[in-house]
Amino acid sequence: MTEITHYSQVWTHRTPRKRLLLWGGWLALVALFVWCWQLMNENTIWFFVADAPRQAADIGGRMVPPRWEYFPELMQPLWDTINIATLGTIGGVIMAVPVAFMAARNTTPSATILRPIALFIIVASRSINSLIWALLLVAIIGPGLLAGIVAIALRSIGFVGKLLYEAIEETDAKQIEAVQATGASGAQVLNYGIVPQIMPAFWGISVFRWDINIRESTILGLVGAGGIGLKLQASLNTLAWSQVSVILLLILATVVLSEWVSARVRHAII
Secondary structure, X not given: OOOOOOOOOOOOOOOHHHHHHHHHHHHHHHHHHHHHHHHHHXXXXXXXXXXXXXXXXXXXXXOOOOOHHHHHXXXXXXXXXXXXXXXXXXXXXXXXHHHHHHHOOOOOOOOOOHHHHHHHHHHHHHHOOHHHHHHHHHHHHOXXXXXXXXXXXHHHHHHHHHHXXXXXXXXXXXXXXXXXXXXXOHHXXXXXXXXXXXXXXXXXXXXXXXXXXXXXXXXXXXXXXOOXXXXXXXXXXXXXXXXXXXXXXXXXXXXXXXXXXXXXXHXXXX
16 A cells, blocks of 8 residues: 655745845845944034024024015026026937937947947936036036026936937837838838827926926026026025025925926826
8 A cells, every 4th residue: 555645835925045135135224224324423413403493493583574575686587597497408308319219229220339328328417416517517618597508408318318218119119110111211210100109208208307407497506507596595695584585485486387387288298
């Protein structure tokens, strides 16, 4: 008579190796937290931290009531800020379009040379903040609106280029093949097979980037790149807190309005 042995196996969510790796990851995270906490303690004066609520309340009290008679002086700097964001967005979009087509796998002329260059441009643009671009450009071409416009444009290339080349890669291949089947040239395939598919995404990305640039351009004046940030810097330097409150309220209203306009335009397009 043959004896049959039954082996019972207990199912577990993770294998012992995975559990060990999970616990090791948690220990590494705790060690990193402890190290960061010690580093922060070495460079933090806790007396100032404890006094921060009182200082914040004191500055807040000086900002009230706002000095509303200062409001007319902010109209021209505000208009400059809007122009910086708008012209910078237009310039960034114009430069980002060819970069996006070179970066997309299905439209790049050279996957070994041009695509890596385009991806590097996108990463470089996205990795450098617009404030840093403005600092560099103010040193190169001098203070003023032009430095702010170019800074916004250079910053916008990475954002627009990345989202646009992803939209190009997600186009429906069947529509492109249908255009190619008619014997169309490469330019015609691009014009009739790809561009119509990405136009809604293109306009949505452009408007969204303009909305972001409105916010970013408000602080470029802090480094001399023009706009309402110049007035903010001047008021902060003179401790004119009632003027600072007016500027901050105006910036808030401008950002809210730009967000509303951006949402309405994107809704109408998409």
